[in-house]
Amino acid sequence: MTCDTAAPLLAASADGLLDDGRRATLDAHLAGCAACRAALADQIAVRAWLARTPDVPVPADFRDRVNARIDEADGLFGVADFRAWTLRLAPLAALLALAAWLGIGAASSGPATTVATSAPAPTFAPSRAADWQRSVTGNALLEAALRPSGSGDGDVR
């Protein structure tokens, strides 16, 4: 074992969380390594100090404020909780799907309807926009853009 591989075991050793096998390996290393013995002492000292850090005083109204925020969150976002609505509406969606399936089944079991296959194909009527695009060339647009605005109206005084 090297000092690098011993390092993580020093933390666990300070916490008393080493199993017998790893403890034996670490002890063998510590017997010949003063640096790791010192590091273990540091681990124990820091751990002891941190463990005795005083608890944080909690404001008396902390729970009230938590409850108020939960009320607010439920009020604002409860109606927009899509997952909740999905769950709530799932049975209705299933019923509608079943009704639709039954309706299709009933319709398909009725008299067959004939579809006129000789109907004329729809003809494409060019839109006014397409006509405009054909009549207005790129050059015309460029010229319009570059033409001085308000020419002859005395806008520039």
Next chain:
Amino acid sequence: MDADRALVEAAAGGDRDAFDELVRRHQSAIVGLCRALIEGRGDAEDLAQEVFVRAWKSLRTFRGDSSFRTWLHRVAINAARTHHANRGKLMRLFRPASPHEEDPPDTVEGIDTRLARRDLVERALATLPPDLREAITLRDLQGLDYREIAHALDVPIGTIESRIFRARQRLRPLLAPLVQGRTP
């Protein structure tokens, strides 16, 4: 056996009184955790409230793989990380710890109150990068065992051991006056 199990099940079913009792049980730990993870007492208390709101909203997703306490700590860790990201503090926290820049505790003279001692510890913790800070806080301030910490942070136990070792090594010189000045 999770001591909170019955309350958690009731709260997951919408029982606000049950959830209020869970808040009462864990509020001190979560406020303390938030105080250790982010700067600013007001921000920490606000974040602690946010943790419980998040817990309430996602309680139905709690599968019981860990204790409620461990799960709640994980919610708090995630909330603190989001807080850091939103506040743009993450890069600063990732800087190497420097005793001169962070104004660490350098004396214990005149420090008599428990709150002042807590403040010194929090200032020392603030010098750590987030991964070390989270691990050492969950272990030495919150008292979670390594398995619980690994679950809360979603990393292997070996990584937790390494982070705790490095965190204590970094804290050692910062807390040296405390360690040498008084017996824990």
